[in-house]
Amino acid sequence: MIGNSNHLLGLDGLTRDDITRVLNAAAGMKEISARKIKKVPTLRGKTIVNLFFEPSTRTRTSFEIAAKRLSADAVNFSASASSTSKGETLVDTARNIEAMAPDVVIIRHKFSGSPYMLADRLDCSIVNAGDGSHQHPSQGLLDIFTARERKGDLTGLKVVIAGDITHSRVARSDIYGFTAMGANVHVTGPPTMIPVGIEAMGATVQPSFEAAIEGADIIIMLRIQLERKSGMLIPSLREYARFFGLNAERLAIANKDVLVMHPGPINRGIEISSEIADGPYSVILDQVENGVAVRMAILYLLSGGIDEMVD
Amino acid sequence: MRGRRRRQIMDHVEIDRAIKRIAFEILEKNKGHEDVILVGIPTPGPALAERICRHIENVEGVRVPTGSLDITFYRDDIDDHPKPMPKATDMPGDISGKTIVLVDDVLFTGRTIRAAMDALMDHGRPARVQLAALVDRGHRELPIRADFVGRNIPTRLHEKVKVLLTEHGAKVDEVAIEEGDLE
Numbered sequence: 001m002i003g004n005s006n007h008l009l010g011l012d013g014l015t016r017d018d019i020t021r022v023l024n025a026a027a028g029m030k031e032i033s034a035r036k037i038k039k040v041p042t043l044r045g046k047t048i049v050n051l052f053f054e055p056s057t058r059t060r061t062s063f064e065i066a067a068k069r070l071s072a073d074a075v076n077f078s079a080s081a082s083s084t085s086k087g088e089t090l091v092d093t094a095r096n097i098e099a100m101a102p103d104v105v106i107i108r109h110k111f112s113g114s115p116y117m118l119a120d121r122l123d124c125s126i127v128n129a130g131d132g133s134h135q136h137p138s139q140g141l142l143d144i145f146t147a148r149e150r151k152g153d154l155t156g157l158k159v160v161i162a163g164d165i166t167h168s169r170v171a172r173s174d175i176y177g178f179t180a181m182g183a184n185v186h187v188t189g190p191p192t193m194i195p196v197g198i199e200a201m202g203a204t205v206q207p208s209f210e211a212a213i214e215g216a217d218i219i220i221m222l223r224i225q226l227e228r229k230s231g232m233l234i235p236s237l238r239e240y241a242r243f244f245g246l247n248a249e250r251l252a253i254a255n256k257d258v259l260v261m262h263p264g265p266i267n268r269g270i271e272i273s274s275e276i277a278d279g280p281y282s283v284i285l286d287q288v289e290n291g292v293a294v295r296m297a298i299l300y301l302l303s304g305g306i307d308e309m310v311d
Numbered sequence: 312m313r314g315r316r317r318r319q320i321m322d323h324v325e326i327d328r329a330i331k332r333i334a335f336e337i338l339e340k341n342k343g344h345e346d347v348i349l350v351g352i353p354t355p356g357p358a359l360a361e362r363i364c365r366h367i368e369n370v371e372g373v374r375v376p377t378g379s380l381d382i383t384f385y386r387d388d389i390d391d392h393p394k395p396m397p398k399a400t401d402m403p404g405d406i407s408g409k410t411i412v413l414v415d416d417v418l419f420t421g422r423t424i425r426a427a428m429d430a431l432m433d434h435g436r437p438a439r440v441q442l443a444a445l446v447d448r449g450h451r452e453l454p455i456r457a458d459f460v461g462r463n464i465p466t467r468l469h470e471k472v473k474v475l476l477t478e479h480g481a482k483v484d485e486v487a488i489e490e491g492d493l494e
Contacts, residue, residue, distance in 0.1 A: 028397025
């Protein structure tokens, strides 16, 4: 159980305690990846299906490694080589997978809300690995885990999310998650990329990038998602890079011990300069490393067991 | 907490005496402290391991290495019980070829020790593994016995044995038996 659900669909509705439990479990998992034998028998006999209808390297590999380090059997299913290309509906595909008795299905789909639809119709646990421009909760949790590892308590910290907020599922999970942890979340980007009403999720809108990063403790740069038509919202990539690209000059406005995050894959020279991406403030690769531990924690907490958790 | 009764079975003096004796027995059985590593099972195994370590230091003048071994990932009851939180594992370097003394507070079904042995093997190949328990309360479900026992205490199955240590917030060390809720 995460929160009071058998599924992880989004970070909305999770309390600070719920999130802290996942983070604490992940902290225990991290040690496993540092061992010579990177495997424990915890989820022996559990089957975990990666149902990816969109291309993904990082997230799918991360979930697969997480499952394998816990001794679960991980099966990958990618859309291009699947029955959906033969006209099967999502629900039919999912029912067929369910007939093979998986314990957890991890789904990525271009349509917002598709994991919710499956959660209503299937008996196994569903993990949302990114649905359209809605949420990407495991990414949100690993961002919070990485932030907590470096900063400790997140209460009162200034977290800035910059870029194409409209298309970003990471942004939505981060807004809910960091806000639940007590941080102040600010979003910034070209006006066309800031959805109307985003304040209702708990974020403060700041149209100027410089004003947003002034005094920031954590800056989360988002990728310009050309495959989601981000390009139509800005005049050109060069202009975007000029006004909303993170470089050394701009970073100097932030706090001295600022952390720079990026959910990847990064577009070097567009939203983030190479000197920042590879520089001392960047925790981008820590995020990837922590992603495995956080996903191990998610699978552990969702697989079998009864509701309550003990300390 | 209706219908719950508790009675003390060891006070702090008896606990200290038992730990001291275990320390001596470990030295006796292993003919000294050479290659001995004390590994506690949380919680409160690591605190007990540290106390044994201090007694050994008083006798031999040497601190043997101590560690902490979480068994959460090796449990066999993951589907039937509330999810336990993983705790810290902190092993003192390579354990291959060493004598590992597992330290637990209460030896009961033996399932924790089974899990601990599996966990230990993932960290290396110790020369031998021994078990020290402050209390052996019986009711074994697996063929496991302790090499060093603080005290054997006959119990009923529904009773709970609590080991309270000052390291974990108790005012004074104590071992007590609590009766479970009587239905």
